[in-house]
Structures are given as structure tokens and as C-alpha cells.
Amino acid sequence: MIWGEEKRICLLYAITPVHVGAGQALKAVDLPIQRERHTAWPMVQASGIKGAIRDWCENTWQKNGFDKDLAHRIFGPQGEDEHFAGAVTVTDARILLFPVRSNVAPFVHVTCPAVLKRFAEELALLGQEGPKEISPPAVEGFIPLKGEFSEEKILLEDMVVKKENNSAQKNVSWFNQNISAAKKIALVSDEVFGYLVRTATEVQAHITIDDATGTAKEGSLRYQEYLPADSLLYFLAFFADERKPNEKSKLFANDVANLVTGAVSTHLQVGGDFTLGKGICRVSWIAPKASSGGAS
Numbered sequence: 001m002i003w004g005e006e007k008r009i010c011l012l013y014a015i016t017p018v019h020v021g022a023g024q025a026l027k028a029v030d031l032p033i034q035r036e037r038h039t040a041w042p043m044v045q046a047s048g049i050k051g052a053i054r055d056w057c058e059n060t061w062q063k064n065g066f067d068k069d070l071a072h073r074i075f076g077p078q079g080e081d082e083h084f085a086g087a088v089t090v091t092d093a094r095i096l097l098f099p100v101r102s103n104v105a106p107f108v109h110v111t112c113p114a115v116l117k118r119f120a121e122e123l124a125l126l127g128q129e130g131p132k133e134i135s136p137p138a139v140e141g142f143i144p145l146k147g148e149f150s151e152e153k154i155l156l157e158d159m160v161v162k163k164e165n166n167s168a169q170k171n172v173s174w175f176n177q178n179i180s181a182a183k184k185i186a187l188v189s190d191e192v193f194g195y196l197v198r199t200a201t202e203v204q205a206h207i208t209i210d211d212a213t214g215t216a217k218e219g220s221l222r223y224q225e226y227l228p229a230d231s232l233l234y235f236l237a238f239f240a241d242e243r244k245p246n247e248k249s250k251l252f253a254n255d256v257a258n259l260v261t262g263a264v265s266t267h268l269q270v271g272g273d274f275t276l277g278k279g280i281c282r283v284s285w286i287a288p289k290a291s292s293g294g295a296s
Helices: 046-063 070-075 113-124 167-178 190-199 253-263
Strands: 004-012 088-090 093-101 107-111 141-146 153-156 159-163 183-187 202-206 222-226 232-239 267-269 281-285
Touching: 004 202, 004 253, 046 070, 046 088, 046 141, 046 253, 046 267, 070 253, 093 113, 093 153, 093 190, 107 153, 113 202, 141 167, 153 183, 159 190, 167 202, 183 190
Parallel strands: 107 183, 141 159
Antiparallel strands: 004 232, 004 281, 088 232, 093 107, 093 232, 141 183, 153 159, 202 222, 267 281
């Protein structure tokens, strides 16, 4: 049984590039982003997501005059003075749509059968029906999922892929209803998707200026990887009853879900380079049909 009586899926649409670092690497990119071990697809570990949500909630609740102890009660203690579990559980944020340069638009969102299969399985935990299972395109093919693709062949970065037509049209309404921010979505093969998310991320150079000389400090040049703006990630969130002992007015799972989704209702900032404006994401919650509350 999954812990948490209330559950949601949260969609994170990146408005600015996102850097959630995996540590320093001795490669061309000094500071790579986090990736899944088995697929090498970009992701954000659950600890980063939960920390960002807690920080956002604390600021919002403080501005709205809530009890200063509320974040402590809902997310659990940060020190070692008390020992009880928080009431919020989140999973790693996984990639759903990845933006790629194209000759038919400024960019096209791509996804693949393996991503949609995983996403549909996680939506099923909420009793929600996700995208239908689709026969995968050929390695160098694509299937339109949303938007007009009048060309028979299109460019994705430096790859040419050929349009295929099949039963994917039955998914058009799902994407139109749930992913309004994406205008053109193409289903590509798992192989092409893996290649694009490994090679088409954004890399920026950073330096530190020496105050004395006004020039770059020696050895300060570093190359940092970002998940591009317009990427779409998602994560699962579970909300349980408050577990702080001896609390007179106990919060129940529905209260916790409403407080958290109410505070994180429009945007969330995740990852590093906070003051450079990185990691700002637009938030959309998907609740089970039978849910008793929460944002949607």
C-alpha cells in the first residue's frame, strides 16, 4: 500500500532553464544535470522537489499569516530535537516532453513510447486514464500527437525524421486537454528520444570576475548543463495525516493536500542558480476524479 490517503500528479513546465546538479564531472561539461541511471534521461531527485515545495510553502504561508509551525508539522522536523515523519511524500520528477529545435517551428516537443507507458502507469495510481498505448514509430520516424505537421519529413536538431500515420490520433484529445502549453508534440522512437535528451540539453559557460583585476579569475571557467526552458516534467505527491505527536488540532490528509497544493498553485522554483532566475516552473496539479479537494 502506498503511504498517503490523498494523491496528485504535478506537471512542471519549465519557464526558465533548470539546473539540478549531479555533482562535478571530469568531462567537457563540468556540472551536469541529474539523470536516471538506467536510461540517462533527465530527472530531478525527490529530495530536490520536496525541498523546493517546503521552501515555497513556508514563504507563502508566512505571507498569508499562517502559524509559523505549520511547515514543521506538515513536512517534518529539520533538526534532531524531534522525531516524527512528515505528511508529504513526493517521487522523483521525470521527463514527459522535451523541446527540440526544428525546421517547422521554433521548437517541437518530443516524447517516446517508453515515457508515455510509464506516465500512463503512474496516472493509473490516481485512477486517471492517460495517453493510449501507441505502436512505436520506426527508428527514424515520428507520429504527430498534437499540432499540425504538414511536412512528410522534419528536422529535429540535426536529425531528419519521417512522418508516420497510425492510431495515435486517438491521443490528440488527451494532449489538447491536459498539455495546453505544448503546441506541437511528436512521438519519436525510444532510441531517438534517448539521443536527443542526452545531446540537446543547454550548456552555459560561467566565470568569476576578480575584483582586483576586473578580469576572469584563473581557473574559474566552468561549463554548466541545463534542462532547456519549455521542458515538461511530472512527479507524484502523496499526502497523509499529520504525524506530529500531541498536536491538539491534528491536520488530516485532505487538509495537508489542500494547504500544499494551495500554496504551490501557480509556480515553483527548483534547482540551483536561484538568483539567476533559473528553475522557474509553471505548476499544474492533476487530482484523482474522486478526490475530495486540492488544486487541479
